[in-house]
Amino acid sequence: MSPSLSRPLRTGVVVVAGGSGQRLGYGIPKARVPLAGEPMLLHALRAVQAALPNAVIAVAVPSGDTLMRTICARFPGEVSVVDGGTTRSDSVRAALGVLPADLEAVLVHDAARALTPPEVFHRVAAALAAGADAVIPAVPVVDTVKDTAPAPAAAAAAARVVTGTPDRSRLRAVQTPQGFAAALLRRAHAAALSFDAGTAAAVTDDAMLVESLGTEVYVVEGSQLSLKITTPLDLVLAEAILAGGHHRQEN
Numbered sequence: 001m002s003p004s005l006s007r008p009l010r011t012g013v014v015v016v017a018g019g020s021g022q023r024l025g026y027g028i029p030k031a032r033v034p035l036a037g038e039p040m041l042l043h044a045l046r047a048v049q050a051a052l053p054n055a056v057i058a059v060a061v062p063s064g065d066t067l068m069r070t071i072c073a074r075f076p077g078e079v080s081v082v083d084g085g086t087t088r089s090d091s092v093r094a095a096l097g098v099l100p101a102d103l104e105a106v107l108v109h110d111a112a113r114a115l116t117p118p119e120v121f122h123r124v125a126a127a128l129a130a131g132a133d134a135v136i137p138a139v140p141v142v143d144t145v146k147d148t149a150p151a152p153a154a155a156a157a158a159a160r161v162v163t164g165t166p167d168r169s170r171l172r173a174v175q176t177p178q179g180f181a182a183a184l185l186r187r188a189h190a191a192a193l194s195f196d197a198g199t200a201a202a203v204t205d206d207a208m209l210v211e212s213l214g215t216e217v218y219v220v221e222g223s224q225l226s227l228k229i230t231t232p233l234d235l236v237l238a239e240a241i242l243a244g245g246h247h248r249q250e251n
């Protein structure tokens, strides 16, 4: 923990939009896929700007994607744009590189979480201002979750076998924006440059990098509205949320 400050922190927001959206299967980068008639990235940028109007924004887009750069250039607000990388972490690192060096806090947000309510950004920012160095939003896991392993060859009818049932009350499904003391996040991403390919591929969020430095990561309440649009069904849900005006009512 850092000392609590009674003023807002100088904050940057990285929006990662550099993925290809294989699981959505539109054949174009996911952040360009229309949601209620507008690219997902535009929804995400509006959410960031509405929640944190003074934040400096950097967006990682797929390398060479001029359409995504045009979306950012037309956005009413200053947005730096950078080519993303092969992995999500590479994209975060690239965007961090174009944010001002004197920021105190950086939030990292997925463009794919286009409907994140302002309250979630505010909870993360408030925890950082109160002295936390790493903060993630999360929601309780509602399914029963099993640990599994490949099934023995004799069990030909099933591919996997259950090895345990974690206590669900302790589990959380993690979302973005994830917020960090800026220097800590830069250090964590610099350290990740020395990971071997397997370790790097297993990194799915920024908190993992900070955890590997031994820093405590705090959890604040996320939102069901902050779903990550990953599959076609997620897109149907996001369209329904917008059509029904549900995005204006948190949780």
Ligand SMILES: Nc1ccn([C@@H]2O[C@H](COP(=O)(O)OP(=O)(O)OP(=O)(O)O)[C@@H](O)[C@H]2O)c(=O)n1
Residues within 6 Å of the ligand: 016, 017, 018, 019, 020, 021, 022, 023, 024, 030, 031, 060, 084, 085, 086, 087, 088, 089, 091, 092, 109, 110, 111, 112, 113, 228, 229, 230
């Ligand atoms: N090399 C990458 C991979 C992902 N992302 C971003 O990270 C967020 C979370 O990734 P995910 O939703 O998994 O997006 P994709 O990688 O595009 O999806 P898929 O795995 O289905 O291809 C998205 O906003 C995505 O654009 C990125 O900036 N650069």
Ligand SMILES: C[C@](O)(CO)[C@H](O)COP(=O)(O)O
Residues within 6 Å of the ligand: 110, 173, 174, 175, 176, 204, 205, 206, 228
């Ligand atoms: C960062 C993240 O959105 C937190 O839920 C998630 O881990 C991104 O990774 P994914 O593999 O693209 O789901």
